Amino acid sequence: MRARLVLxxxxxxxxxxxxxxxNLLEQPFYIDLLRRVMxxxxxxxxxxxxxxxGGMVSFGHAAYLGIGGYAVAILxxxxxxxxxxxxxxxxxxxxxxxxxxxxxxxxxxxxxxxxITLAFTQMLYFLGISLxxxxxxxxxxxxxxxxxxxxIDLGNATAFYYLVLxxxxxxMYLIHRIVHSxxxxxxxxxxxxxxxxxxxxxxxxLYRLAAFVIAGAMCxxxxxxxxxxxxxxxxxxxxxxxxxEIMFMVILGGIGTSVGPVxxxxxxxxxxxxxxxxxxxxxxHWQLFIGIFLVLVVLFAKRGLAGLLPGAQRND
Amino acid sequence: MNTILLFEQLLNGLxxxxxxxxxAAGLTLVFGIMNMVNLAHGSMYMVGAYLAVAAAQWTGxxxxxxxxxxxxxxxxxxxxxxxxxxxxxxxxxxxQVLATFGLILFFNELVAILWGRAALFSDIPQLLSGHVxxxxxxxxxxxxxxxxxxxxxxxxxxxxxxxxxxxxxxxRAGASNRTMVSALGVNxxxxxxVVFGFGAALAGLAGLMAGPIYAVQPGMGExxxxxxxxxxxxxxxxxxxxxxxxxxxxxxxxxxxxxFLKPLLGALISPTAAEAAGPALxxxxxxxxxxxxxxxxxxxxxxxxxx
Numbered sequence: 250m251r252a253r254l255v256l257x258x259x260x261x262x263x264x265x266x267x268x269x270x271x272n273l274l275e276q277p278f279y280i281d282l283l284r285r286v287m288x289x290x291x292x293x294x295x296x297x298x299x300x301x302x303g304g305m306v307s308f309g310h311a312a313y314l315g316i317g318g319y320a321v322a323i324l325x326x327x328x329x330x331x332x333x334x335x336x337x338x339x340x341x342x343x344x345x346x347x348x349x350x351x352x353x354x355x356x357x358x359x360x361x362x363x364x365i366t367l368a369f370t371q372m373l374y375f376l377g378i379s380l381x382x383x384x385x386x387x388x389x390x391x392x393x394x395x396x397x398x399x400x401i402d403l404g405n406a407t408a409f410y411y412l413v414l415x416x417x418x419x420x421m422y423l424i425h426r427i428v429h430s431x432x433x434x435x436x437x438x439x440x441x442x443x444x445x446x447x448x449x450x451x452x453x454x455l456y457r458l459a460a461f462v463i464a465g466a467m468c469x470x471x472x473x474x475x476x477x478x479x480x481x482x483x484x485x486x487x488x489x490x491x492x493x494e495i496m497f498m499v500i501l502g503g504i505g506t507s508v509g510p511v512x513x514x515x516x517x518x519x520x521x522x523x524x525x526x527x528x529x530x531x532x533x534h535w536q537l538f539i540g541i542f543l544v545l546v547v548l549f550a551k552r553g554l555a556g557l558l559p560g561a562q563r564n565d
Numbered sequence: 566m567n568t569i570l571l572f573e574q575l576l577n578g579l580x581x582x583x584x585x586x587x588x589a590a591g592l593t594l595v596f597g598i599m600n601m602v603n604l605a606h607g608s609m610y611m612v613g614a615y616l617a618v619a620a621a622q623w624t625g626x627x628x629x630x631x632x633x634x635x636x637x638x639x640x641x642x643x644x645x646x647x648x649x650x651x652x653x654x655x656x657x658x659x660x661q662v663l664a665t666f667g668l669i670l671f672f673n674e675l676v677a678i679l680w681g682r683a684a685l686f687s688d689i690p691q692l693l694s695g696h697v698x699x700x701x702x703x704x705x706x707x708x709x710x711x712x713x714x715x716x717x718x719x720x721x722x723x724x725x726x727x728x729x730x731x732x733x734x735x736x737r738a739g740a741s742n743r744t745m746v747s748a749l750g751v752n753x754x755x756x757x758x759v760v761f762g763f764g765a766a767l768a769g770l771a772g773l774m775a776g777p778i779y780a781v782q783p784g785m786g787e788x789x790x791x792x793x794x795x796x797x798x799x800x801x802x803x804x805x806x807x808x809x810x811x812x813x814x815x816x817x818x819x820x821x822x823x824x825f826l827k828p829l830l831g832a833l834i835s836p837t838a839a840e841a842a843g844p845a846l847x848x849x850x851x852x853x854x855x856x857x858x859x860x861x862x863x864x865x866x867x868x869x870x871x872x
Contacts, residue, residue, distance in 0.1 A: 306659045353856055357863050360602055360658055364798050365859055368852040371791060379845030489791065493666045500663055537674035543667030544649055547660050 257508065264414055268407045280410050281478075286518045287413045288474045293498040293510035294420055295467035300496070301505030302428050303460050304440030308363045309350070309370030310495050313343045313465045315377060315487035317472020322391050322482040323383055332395035332403075339473040340466050346373070347465025351458045370487055377484030388483030395477055403477050413474055417511070420467055425507055427463065436460050501546055503555025512554045569703050574824045575817070580709045582816025583716025587771035588793040589800070589808040590723055591764025597740045597803025599654050599757055604665035605645065606768055606793070607786025608672035613638045613769025614776045614785065615676055618687045627690035634773045635766050642765020646758050654757070673783040684780035712774050719767065720809055727805055736760060740803055792819070795855045801865030810867060815851050822847040 264283065271279040292314060299305040320339035329335070354365040378386050394403040403409045427433050438446045439453035446453055476482050485491065494517070502513025520542070524535035531538065550556075592606045616637040621630030649668065653661050689708045696704035727733035735756055738746045747753040772786070779785065792815060800811025827843030834842075858866065 300659075306662070308662065353860055357859055360596070360802065361798065361859060361863065363602070363658060363662060364794050365856065367791065368795060368798075368855050372849045372852045375848035376845050379842075379848070489787075490666075493663070496659075497663055497666070500659070534674050534678055536670045537678070540667045540670030540672075540674065543670065544664045547656075547664040547667065548649070548652060551660070 260508070260511075261418065265411075268410050272407075277406065280406050282518070282522060284406075284410045284413050284478060286515050287417045287511075288471055288478055289495065289498060289518060290511040290514035291413075291417050291420055291471040291474070292468050292495050293502070293514050294417070294424060295464040295471065296495050297499045297504065297506075297510045298424050298427065298467070299457075299460050299464045300499055301509070302433065302440065303436045303457060305355070305457060305461065306363050306496075307354075307366045307461075307464075307492075308489070308496065309366035309368075309492050310464075310468055311487050311489070311491035312346060312350070312370040312373050313468035314472040314475055314491065315373060315484070316342045316346055317469040317474075318476035318482045318486045319377065319383070319472075320469070321395055321473050321476045322389060325391055325393055325395075326383060326389070330393045330396040332397035335395050336470070336473060339469045343465045343469025343472075344462055347462040348458070351461035351465075355454060355457050355461060367489060367492070370489060370492060374484055374487045374489070377487060384482070386484065388481060388485070391476055391480045391482060394480065395473065409477070413478075416470065416474065420470075421507060421511070423467075427460075428507075432456065432459070497543060497546075501553055503553030506553070506555040509553050509555040516554060569700075570824075572700065573703055573705065574820055576705055576709065576713070577824075578817035578820035579813070580712050580716075580816075581820050582813040583713050583720075584771050584775060585789070585793055585796050585816050586809050586812035587716060587719060587767050587774075588789065589796045589812050590719075590805060591767045592793055593797045593800070593803055593805065593808045594736065594760055595764050596797065598736060598743070598760055601650065601654055602658050602661045602665070603650070604662060604790065605650075605668035605672065606764070607790030608669055609638050609642055609765040609768035609786070610772035610775070610789060611672065611676060611781075611783070611786040612641050613766075613772030614781045615680055615685070615772075616769070617773035617776055618685050618781055619680065621687065627688075631773055634769055638769025638772075639762045639766040642769075643758055643762040645765070646761040650761070651754070651757070669787065677783045682783060684782040685776075687776040687781060689777045708777060715770075715774065719770070723805060732759075792851065795851050797865075799855055799858045799865055801868040804865075804867045807865055807867035811865070815854070818854055819847075819851050822850040826850070 264287070267283050268280050271277055292310065295313075296307065296310045299307055317339040320342050321335045324330075324335050324338060350366060350369045354362055354369070357365055383389055397403070401408050401412055403412070428437070435446065435451050435453065435456045438451070439457065443453060472486065475486065498513035498517050499510050500513070501517055502511065503509030517539075521535065521539060524538055525532060527535070546553075588606065588610060591609075592603060595601050595603050595606070613634050617630045617634035619630075620633035620637075621627050624630060624633070645668065649664065653664055693708045693711050695707055697707050697710065699705050725733075727736060735746065735751055738751075739753060739756055739760075743753060746756075775785075775789075796811040796815045797808055798811075799814060800807025800809070823844075826847045827840070830843050830846070831840075
């Protein structure tokens with residue numbers, strides 16, 4: 250356990266020290282890259298809550314990235330740049346959408362659950378494409394980043410970076426607390442054996458729905474951060490391959506582990522970035538290698554990267 | 566609304582539905598028998614389309630291209646099954662979704678390497694070009710009619726194979742109890758490979774027929790794949806009958822929605838609002854339909870027996 254804790258602290262220390270290091274080496278690009286990694290890590294963390302601990306294979310988690318993104322961009326379009334209002338709308342919208350999607354899809358299970366979550370996200374994707382006054386298919390530029398008063402300036406790359414880091418750490422802590430609470434016990438119990446969970450007197454439906462909504466809200470926050478990061482919104486925020494990517498981050502890092510999603514986001518995005526940055530054949534056709542990598546990970550490394558860390562608990 | 570237009574759209578819906586059926590048949594068999602979610606099925610559709618275009622250019626004959634493309638997708642399907650998918654049958658759906666998602670990326674990029682990223686356009690063969698006068702003043706493209714005929718023929722053929730032949734008997738037996746089938750001495754792995762290969766060839770057939778109508782480009786299989794999933798979920802997973810019913814329903818609803826929803830909404834609410842809401846609602850229609858079907862009949866309209 251101790252080795253694991255040391256590694257965890259070292260990891261966070263590295264993330265905390267990255268901006269001054271990058272500035273020292275005059276490579277500000279890395280601040281940008283790591284910020285992107287952490288935003289996707291937040292999305293993957295939230296998916297892990299329902300996928301890893303709750304056994305709900307949602308193939309539409311990118312929907313909430315879109316809701317968060319559209320909340321910011323549409324409000325900003327009408328001149329509302331106040332970050333707190335945008336945050337409230339992003340979370341509120343995600344909660345509402347997750348309630349609707351969850352209340353229908355949680356009645357089903359297995360392949361039907363996968364397909365219905367995918368179908369709902371496709372609906373939102375096509376809705377985004379048809380919103381012509383907000384850019385439709387092409388998307389729109391976010392002219393002004395979210396304004397959090399004097400609290401924090403998102404235009405400052407380093408300040409924005411630390412905000413994302415803090416949100417990520419807070420969410421990790423929150424998810425840890427949720428998973429180890431009585432509520433989290435019920436969620437995990439329903440995953441491992443639904444019949445027994447019912448037999449001891451719990452009806453999993455509402456517990457699952459609550460977890461689904463919490464995960465949606467958290468991913469909505471990631472959407473708010475992502476649109477501020479890219480300063481550009483397109484319906485591709487909600488593209489189904491995006492949902493697949495987030496899902497892969499969870500699996501790659503280690504499903505149902507606390508640090509797994511962060512590791513998964515880090516490795517996948519760094520790999521994508523370095524492959525696509527190469528010259529020649531590899532750089533041009535990097536997706537070929539990502540595809541092979543994905544298949545190999547699923548076939549041979551089921552427990553993910555977190556399983557390689559010292560002190561890893563068996564979670565299968 | 567004039568009847569000629571309605572009739573034309575009905576035929577278009579039928580044509581799209583038939584196309585969806587060719588894809589759904591393979592997908593639903595693979596799911597019903599091997600309990601396997603195969604997202605890479607759309608890639609077989611794409612491979613079929615590309616092989617047909619390339620082979621037609623190479624041989625100079627459309628029909629030689631068709632044969633080569635069918636044999637080619639069969640081969641690609643068998644190789645994919647043996648190399649990558651075979652080990653996934655025993656895994657859970659999550660692993661299957663992710664691994665086949667990886668295969669999609671792989672195939673899209675492979676096609677881009679071989680034929681480039683730009684869309685290819687293929688010609689309709691001389692024999693099937695032009696229009697035919699059906700009723701009144703309706704001129705309908707011969708090629709689309711040919712697609713409908715081929716699709717319905719394949720449906721009949723599939724029905725015959727599944728219900729009247731020894732192979733079909735094994736397929737049905739494998740779907741209801743695979744342990745028992747292998748205990749009776751049937752080589753179940755070989756059966757799986759055969760089913761997968763023919764499913765891939767059917768997808769390839771859909772792809773090569775789609776070539777002259779839609780653009781042939783990397784990623785062409787993905788959008789239609791999601792629609793095919795809607796089809797088999799509505800129809801009931803694992804059932805060919807359900808796949809046919811689901812495909813025709815989805816084909817009709819999607820085509821009719823795109824053609825008539827906007828004018829219909831325009832009559833009900835203001836035209837400007839219909840202008841904005843019509844196309845959005847039309848593309849969402851089949852997903853709404855699926856959500857409603859799942860809410861009312863979670864197993865789909867024609868659930869496969871024996872589960």
